[in-house]
Amino acid sequence: MANTPTLDQVHAAMQAVNEALQDNTISDEMEDTLNELCNVLQGMEDAIIQDTEEALVNALADQNDQLQALNKKINDLASDLDVASEKIKSVSTTVGTIVSIVAALI
Amino acid sequence: MQRYKKLFCLAVLLSFTGCATLTQSQLNEVNAFGKLTNSFSAYPGTIVATCNRIHAQSEIYGANSESSPDLHVQAILQIHDFINKTNVYTPKIDLSLKIINQYAQGLVLLTSSKHNLSLDTAATKFGTNLDALITDYNKVEPKEKLPTGIGSAVAAVITLGGDMYIRRKQAEDIKQVLPIGDQIIDKVTANLLTFLGPTQPDTINTKTLSYLIYEERKSIIIHYQKYLELNRDAISLDNNKTKMDGYIIHRRFATIADDRNFLQMLQDIDSTEVLRVQCIQAVTSLRQCHAKLLKDIQQKITLKEYAKELQNYSAEVKTAYNTIKAIK
Numbered sequence: 001m002a003n004t005p006t007l008d009q010v011h012a013a014m015q016a017v018n019e020a021l022q023d024n025t026i027s028d029e030m031e032d033t034l035n036e037l038c039n040v041l042q043g044m045e046d047a048i049i050q051d052t053e054e055a056l057v058n059a060l061a062d063q064n065d066q067l068q069a070l071n072k073k074i075n076d077l078a079s080d081l082d083v084a085s086e087k088i089k090s091v092s093t094t095v096g097t098i099v100s101i102v103a104a105l106i
Numbered sequence: 107m108q109r110y111k112k113l114f115c116l117a118v119l120l121s122f123t124g125c126a127t128l129t130q131s132q133l134n135e136v137n138a139f140g141k142l143t144n145s146f147s148a149y150p151g152t153i154v155a156t157c158n159r160i161h162a163q164s165e166i167y168g169a170n171s172e173s174s175p176d177l178h179v180q181a182i183l184q185i186h187d188f189i190n191k192t193n194v195y196t197p198k199i200d201l202s203l204k205i206i207n208q209y210a211q212g213l214v215l216l217t218s219s220k221h222n223l224s225l226d227t228a229a230t231k232f233g234t235n236l237d238a239l240i241t242d243y244n245k246v247e248p249k250e251k252l253p254t255g256i257g258s259a260v261a262a263v264i265t266l267g268g269d270m271y272i273r274r275k276q277a278e279d280i281k282q283v284l285p286i287g288d289q290i291i292d293k294v295t296a297n298l299l300t301f302l303g304p305t306q307p308d309t310i311n312t313k314t315l316s317y318l319i320y321e322e323r324k325s326i327i328i329h330y331q332k333y334l335e336l337n338r339d340a341i342s343l344d345n346n347k348t349k350m351d352g353y354i355i356h357r358r359f360a361t362i363a364d365d366r367n368f369l370q371m372l373q374d375i376d377s378t379e380v381l382r383v384q385c386i387q388a389v390t391s392l393r394q395c396h397a398k399l400l401k402d403i404q405q406k407i408t409l410k411e412y413a414k415e416l417q418n419y420s421a422e423v424k425t426a427y428n429t430i431k432a433i434k
Contacts, residue, residue: 006312007321014328021335024353028173028340035173038332039181042165045325046188049161052318053154057198060301067205067290070283074212077279081216084275 010045132403133217135416136280139399140214142420143207149426150298150385151200156378156433157322158192160371168329171336202294209287216279284400295393302386319379326371334360377433384426391419
């Protein structure tokens with residue numbers, strides 16, 4: 001891993017190849033070789049970006065499981081509230097019926 | 107009759123005294139936190155998605171300048187591979203904030219007034235029905251009229267009792283959930299801040315998002331330069347026995363559309379860095395906002411207005427939203 005180049009180094013190499021390609025007197029063979037080198041450098045650049053992003057993303061997921069478990073608990077509590085609300089509504093109806101009967105009897 | 111009504115009201119009220127409920131403004135604060143977090147959940151992922159999109163776009167310019175068809179195709183295949191491999195990162199980045207968002211929406215659900223409103227509806231219906239019944243009774247027995255309005259009074263008591271029960275339950279649930287949530291949010295936001303990196307651009311530490319953005323800016327220029335260097339065509343003149351090989355050099359090669367694309371890529375990568383800094387501020391505000399929320403709920407105070415932390419969080423999220431809109 002110690003020999004893995006940095007993006008900065010890869011870009012410096014790409015810049016040097018670009019400068020070499022600017023020379024209009026180079027042969028077609030040399031141009032092909034330089035372009036081939038460009039592709040190799042592009043592959044290295046992509047791989048470094050992927051590795052860096054992957055490491056950053058993996059470090060992010062650390063606490064997600066714990067928060068997911070808490071979310072489930074919250075949803076359960078919210079369901080309990082719904083149940084309580086429904087029960088009170090049913091009590092309201094029962095009391096209503098009783099009061100209706102009592103009111104009618106007065 | 108009046109005396110019974112008063113006694114009934116008093117009994118119900120007494121049964122609920124001493125309940126630890128949250129003030130309406132505290133419930134509103136929890137609610138506002140949840141709604142704000144909902145709009146923020148996709149922003150950090152946009153940074154990486156935009157960076158990778160620009161990278162692929164700039165590499166197309168590099169690929170287009172390859173000298174042979176084989177190398178040209180090979181370069182395009184590499185871009186395709188890069189897109190496929192990095193596409194998986196954005197949903198993973200967004201997952202952390204989506205989970206925080208789920209948590210925030212859970213808080214909204216817990217503090218929702220829908221439970222109280224449904225009680226209101228039931229009690230109002232009951233009150234109206236009872237009063238209508240008494241009115242009918244009075245028509246049948248006009249000599250012994252019953253007092254109308256008792257239905258509304260009983261309905262009010264039931265609503266009050268039910269409402270207080272629900273609010274006490276909401277307070278219990280919120281007080282149970284918020285401290286645990288706060289510990290987790292502390293860790294998740296810390297991870298997000300590590301992911302986003304320092305506020306100042308980091309051109310030294312090669313493992314940071316800031317460094318990637320900084321180097322991507324260089325990459326755009328390098329690939330476009332390479333494209334501009336595709337300014338010569340080989341030529342061979344054959345006149346009888348004399349053969350001359352040479353090149354035609356194009357002085358004006360790139361189109362205005364190419365230059366506009368190049369400019370747009372530079373502007374987008376600059377906006378990505380701006381968005382990164384704004385996300386740091388928004389995540390920091392999210393952390394402070396939740397800590398303040400917990401403190402407010404625990405202290406049982408009546409909030410005159412939303413906490414400053416909530417307003418800051420709101421402002422940071424809005425600023426980041428404007429930057430995202432500016433990225434093409």
